[in-house]
Amino acid sequence: MPDISIEYKYSGTDVSGLHKWKDAADEARKKLIHKTGEGSEYLGWVDIPVDYDRDEFDRIKKAAKKIREESDAFVLIGVGGSYLGARAAVEFLAFPGRIKDAPDIYFAGNALSTDSIARTLQAIGDRDFSVNVVSKSGTTMEPAIAFRIFKAELEKRYGKEGAADRIYVTTDAKKGALKTMAVENGYEAFTVPDNIGGRYSVLSSVGMLPIAVSGADIDAIMEGAERMRQVCVENPFETNPALQYAAFRHEMMEEKKQVEVFCIYNSSVGSFSGWWRQLYGESEGKGGKGLFPACVTYSTDLHSIGQFIQDGKRNMFETMLYAENSNIEMHLEVDEKDLDGLNYLAGRPLSQVNRIAVKGTAQAHADGGTPNILISYPKKSEHTLGQLFYFFEFSCGVSCYMLGVNPFDQPGVEFYKNNIFKLLERPGY
Ligand code: PA5
Numbered sequence: 001m002p003d004i005s006i007e008y009k010y011s012g013t014d015v016s017g018l019h020k021w022k023d024a025a026d027e028a029r030k031k032l033i034h035k036t037g038e039g040s041e042y043l044g045w046v047d048i049p050v051d052y053d054r055d056e057f058d059r060i061k062k063a064a065k066k067i068r069e070e071s072d073a074f075v076l077i078g079v080g081g082s083y084l085g086a087r088a089a090v091e092f093l094a095f096p097g098r099i100k101d102a103p104d105i106y107f108a109g110n111a112l113s114t115d116s117i118a119r120t121l122q123a124i125g126d127r128d129f130s131v132n133v134v135s136k137s138g139t140t141m142e143p144a145i146a147f148r149i150f151k152a153e154l155e156k157r158y159g160k161e162g163a164a165d166r167i168y169v170t171t172d173a174k175k176g177a178l179k180t181m182a183v184e185n186g187y188e189a190f191t192v193p194d195n196i197g198g199r200y201s202v203l204s205s206v207g208m209l210p211i212a213v214s215g216a217d218i219d220a221i222m223e224g225a226e227r228m229r230q231v232c233v234e235n236p237f238e239t240n241p242a243l244q245y246a247a248f249r250h251e252m253m254e255e256k257k258q259v260e261v262f263c264i265y266n267s268s269v270g271s272f273s274g275w276w277r278q279l280y281g282e283s284e285g286k287g288g289k290g291l292f293p294a295c296v297t298y299s300t301d302l303h304s305i306g307q308f309i310q311d312g313k314r315n316m317f318e319t320m321l322y323a324e325n326s327n328i329e330m331h332l333e334v335d336e337k338d339l340d341g342l343n344y345l346a347g348r349p350l351s352q353v354n355r356i357a358v359k360g361t362a363q364a365h366a367d368g369g370t371p372n373i374l375i376s377y378p379k380k381s382e383h384t385l386g387q388l389f390y391f392f393e394f395s396c397g398v399s400c401y402m403l404g405v406n407p408f409d410q411p412g413v414e415f416y417k418n419n420i421f422k423l424l425e426r427p428g429y
Helices: 019-034 044-051 054-070 084-093 114-124 141-164 177-185 205-213 218-234 241-254 267-284 306-311 350-367 382-403 411-423
Strands: 005-007 073-077 104-108 129-134 167-171 188-191 259-264 292-297 316-323 372-377
Touching: 005 241, 019 218, 019 241, 019 382, 044 218, 044 382, 054 188, 054 205, 054 218, 073 114, 073 141, 073 205, 084 205, 084 267, 084 382, 104 114, 104 141, 114 141, 129 141, 129 205, 141 167, 141 177, 141 411, 167 177, 167 205, 177 188, 188 205, 205 218, 218 241, 218 382, 241 372, 241 382, 259 267, 267 292, 267 382, 306 350, 316 350, 350 372, 372 382
Parallel strands: 073 104, 073 129, 129 167, 167 188, 259 292, 259 316, 316 372
Antiparallel strands: 005 372
């Protein structure tokens, strides 16, 4: 059984109510496993937890060790699927007291704002730093611009050769501008597998190098993913959370819901929401179809957008993701005067208060006409994170095939990229 579980109490349905989607979900699963659906040339991620390149992983671990020894700061340059998964993992796993001696990790090349590049350079100051530039195509504008700037800064500080020793490239095995630069300048290069697209690439070198630099145990992430793979691939609908989540989303679409609100209860999971949003938005939103993926952090956003979710336009449902147990426990002490009236909470773990907030919010929103499904995991760890990554990827593939869209292309993104190039008068556009 997986460590991830689904609760339907506040959803208006349950597993038996979702049974009508069973055949469609099973059919979609077969397409993923047997590579018979649209975009099947990008299904390398399905088996990656069992067949990943062990030699590449050893190189990743060595490079991460070197970076940790030589650098106080590390800049991950990439956009979309080339950085969101790594960022999700780094922040998910970075709870106080856990990982020591890791460089500070910065994210660049994911926007065109010069402010953020300048802020990152300022934050690094005169500390030693290394760079990992990630781009499957090797030509995406945002990371290419940032890389040129950070490369120049490295060369200014360490000379051309010294800079080359601090630049790590993750890109296509054979082609693209980045690959050419890596070969010409002697940068250590890692491969984005041909058969894995950006938003499904976190379990490849794309995610694994920066995650290893953060000090996390990448073997444990892969073990978690492997465990979830087995569940997704083998379990029948009744005990398969990935098929059930896809079915639930289709049930919601049938009820004319248009927006899926992904709710988390811990700000360190915020970047995981960003990864989820890209995965579902870019995979599913095609041909006038799909659910609009929105993200909120509770309880913070209950004080901002909560009113709308409780009582505004009834076109949404919520997917709540929370941990059964906290990695860090705190208690309030009894206060003699109790002026704030909080003594009734004294001695109770604050994480319990947070978990009660999950149920309290779910009940209130369900009563207001926003159904919700609760997805929980035992505690933040590499193992649960590996499970979560795989679970959402697999379920997304199933959901897209049920909807009749190709989960692995992004014509809309290409459209915008080409338009910008045209306006900037890039040669050839
Ligand atoms: O999921 C995707 O394919 C996209 O989000 C890409 O990851 C993103 O556009 C960046 O592309 P590249 O890695 O080629 O720079």
